[in-house]
Amino acid sequence: KTPLKPAATSPLVLTERQSDCQPLTTPPKPKETPPAEPWTPTSNLKMLISAASPEIRSREQRKQLSNSSSEVLQAKPCLQEHLLGDEYEKSQPSRKEKSLGLLCHKFLARYPDYPNPAQKSYICLDEVTEELHVERRRIYDIVNVLESLHMVSRLARNRYVWHGRQNLPQTLQALKKVGEENKYIQQIQMIKKREYEQEFDADCERNEEMASSFGSSEQSEMSFVELPGVEFRAASVNGRKYKSLRVMSQKFVMLFLVSTPQIVSLDVAAKILIGEDQLEDLDKSKFKTKIRRLYDIANVLSSLKLIKKVHVTEERGRKPAFKWTGPEVLPNIQDTKLESTSTTCSAPISEPTPSKEHCSKNLFPSKGKQNFTRHSSLIKLVKSIENDRRKIQSAPTSPVKISTSASQSLPVFPGTIAQLPTTSKQQLEGQSKTAEEMPMKCALSSPEAVPKPEAPQQPVPRQPLGACPASHSSLSPVILPHPHSGVSYAIYLHPSQAHTVTTYSPGFMLQPLPCASVTGIKSNNLKVLNKISTEEGDNQITVAEPTKSLAAEERPEVKPETPSQQRLKRSQALQENNLIKKRRCDEESLDTSSTFFPSGYLIPLTHCTHGNKADCSNKEKAGICSLQHPTYSSPITGVIPVTAPELKTVNIPAFHITPLNIMLSPNSIAAAPVLSNSCLNSSSTSSAPNPSSSALNFMLQHIGLIPAGVQVPANPVLQHVPVSSQAENISHSSGNTNVQEGKNPRSKIHFFSPLNESAFLSSLQPSAPKEPQEPQTATENFFRTPGGPNSGSSLSSYSDGTERISQATLCIPQRKLEVSED
DNA sequence: ATCTCCCGCCATATG
C-alpha cells in the first residue's frame, strides 16, 4: 500500500551517509537482512535507511546539544561502529531516530529559512517522502504544522509552496491577537484554578455541582487563522477540510503567545484545545489523543526552535510543558498599509483589501444545510441590529459588516475615533452540540480597511468584504476598530451563535462565554498559591503568583507562604467565602500602547446547551446565573485595554446610554463599580431592544466597560447587579522578584504571573455576601504594581537568559512555578 | 509505571 520506492533510494542514502559521515569502512549492512521481523520489507528498509541517514543522529541532543548549535547536522558521531555486531539489528534505528522532530529537521534542512520571495520554491511531497525516506503520513504531520505557521502553503495535490520563516512574524502576531481574543489567558487560569481546587478538595465536595453547569462550549473553535498575503487559496485546493492539526497547532502557539511566562503545560493546552472538555467527562481517551497530537506538534515546533521542552513542577508533581523560545511578538503593529493583497479567501470580490491581519476561517464540519439555515437567520439578525445602529452594508448572502462609528456619539477617543462593535450574533440552535458550530472569525486589520461610515478621520476605502471569502458568507463579520492599535478586526461569527442571541438574549446577563471549562465550579476559590518550580537547565525560575481572595482582610500579608501555609489559608478562605477572585491584568493592558481590545466575538455567546438552558434561564431570572459560574467568565479583558487618559466618557448612541465613565484608567479601575448600576440603569431605561442588548454587551465589552464575558442585560430586572470591585487585596505580596534557589543552586528567579481570575466576575455577583469592600482601594490595589520600579515592564526577557518579569500590570495572584528543562 | 509518540489503519477529501 505504501507507495515507496525504497529500493532505488536506499543506495543513495547509503552513499550519502558515507560521505557525510566520514570514511566509514563498515558498510551498513543492516539493510534488510537483520531484521527478523516479518514486517513488510519495505518498511524495514525504510527504517534502516532512515537510520543510516546522516543527520539523524545529529539531532540527538542529550541536552546540551540541543539548544546550542543551530544546526547540528554535521555533528554525528558515527557511532555505528558496532554495526559489525549487526545482530543488534534494530538497535540502530532506535525509536528516536525516527522521531518526528528529527524528520522535521531533515525536512527543514532542505529549504532556506528565508527563501527569495521573488521566486517560489515548491515542495513536492513525493520527492520529500522519497528523499527522507519516510512514510507519507509523517510528512503530512510536518507540513500541517508548517502550514499553520504559514511557512508553507498548499498549492495542489502533492504540492506545497515553501515560504520559510518569511511570514512568521505576521503569523505570530496574528495568532497572538486571536489568542487574546479567545481569552486564553483566562481559560488557562480557569483550568489551573480548577485543578487546584480539585487537588485540595479532593474529597470535599465537588462533583456534582457541575451537573448544572453548562457545558459551555465556548470559544471559537475551529478556525484557522490566515494571513492575507500569503497563500491565497489556490482555487480548489484549499477548500476546507479538516484542519484540525493545523488549527490545534495554531492554538497551541497562541497559548504561548498570550501566557505570561511563556510556558504552557501539555495538559493545560490539551484541555483548552479540547475546548468542550469541561464536561468533566473524564474523557480520558480524548485527552490522551489530544496529548499525542500535541506531542506531534510540539516536535515540529521544537525543530523550528520555537519552543523547547521543560517541566513544570507544581505541588502535585512535575508535568511536561513547553516554553516558547521563538521570537517575541510585538503586540501590534502599526505597520501601515501593506501591500494590499487580498486575502480573499475566495471571495470573488475584487476589492483588494488590504487586510493584513489575519483571517480566520471556520471550518464547518457540519453539513452545509445547517449552515444555510443558520445563515439566513443570522443575516436577519444582523440586519436588525444593523438597523439599530448604522448600517454599513450588507448583502443578503454575504457577511455583513457593521461598524459603528462612534464619531458622533462617542467622542471619546481623542485622536481617534472610537468605534464600537456593533453586532453580535449568536447561533440559533441552542442545541448545538459539539463542535459543529464554530464561529468563524475573520479579522482584518489595517486601518485603512476599516470601513467607517462616518468617521471623519480617514476616508475609508471601501469595505473589505472582499477579504472574506464568499464561502464564509454564512458568517457575519463584525468589524471592530481597535482604537489604539488602529487595527480593525472583522470578526465573523458563525451563524449558529447568532441564534442563541436571538433566542435567549433577552434576559441574559452575564455569561461567561469562554467558559471553556468549567462546569461545575463552585464558587470557591482558591487561594492559591501553587508553586511551580522551574528549572531551566541550570537555572530555575520560580514564579510566584500572589493570590487574592475576597476576604482580603484575612490575608495576612504578603510574603510567600509555604505551601502548607497556603493550603491552610486556602481552606480558610474557602470557608469564609466562596469567592475569591483573582484577577489578572494583562500586562499589556496597562501599557499605554496597549493594543488590544477585548475581542468581542466571544462575548455574545451564550452557551447554554440543552439541559443547561433551562437552568440557565432560571438562574438568569434569579440573576444568579452569572454568579454561579463566576469562574467562567473572564473578567479581565474587558477592563484592561484602554488607558485612562484616552477615555473618559463614552456615549453609546444606540443605546442611549449616557456617558459612562470608563474605568479603564489604570489607577482607577473601578471598572466594575462603574459599570454597575449606573451603567446598567441608564442603559436599561433607555430602552434597548433585545437584539440590541446583545449588541450592547458587545459594545460594552469592547469598550471595556464591562469585562468580556459579562453581559449586561438589557432587561432591567437584572440591572442592579451589584458590582463591587473587590479587587482589594490583590496584590499583597507580590511583587518582587526574588531569586531563589531550588534544588539547583542556580539562580531562580521569581516572577509573578498573573493568575487572572475572575475578580470581576466575582465582583459582579449579586448575592455576594460581601459588601463591596472599599472599591477604591481595591481598584487601586489592582493596578498597583508591586514590583515598583520594575513594574513598568511586563515581562522582559530573556536575552540574557534571565527572565525578569515585572508585573506591571498585574496585580495578580501568583503562583510559583518551577520549570525545569531537561 | 509514566512519558513519549511512532505506526499505520481507515475514514474522508480530492481529483
Added chain:
DNA sequence: CATATGGCGGGAGAT
C-alpha cells in the same frame, strides 16, 4: 474510482 490527506488510538520504546 484511485489517490491524497489526515484523524486517531494502540501499543511499544524511553525513562
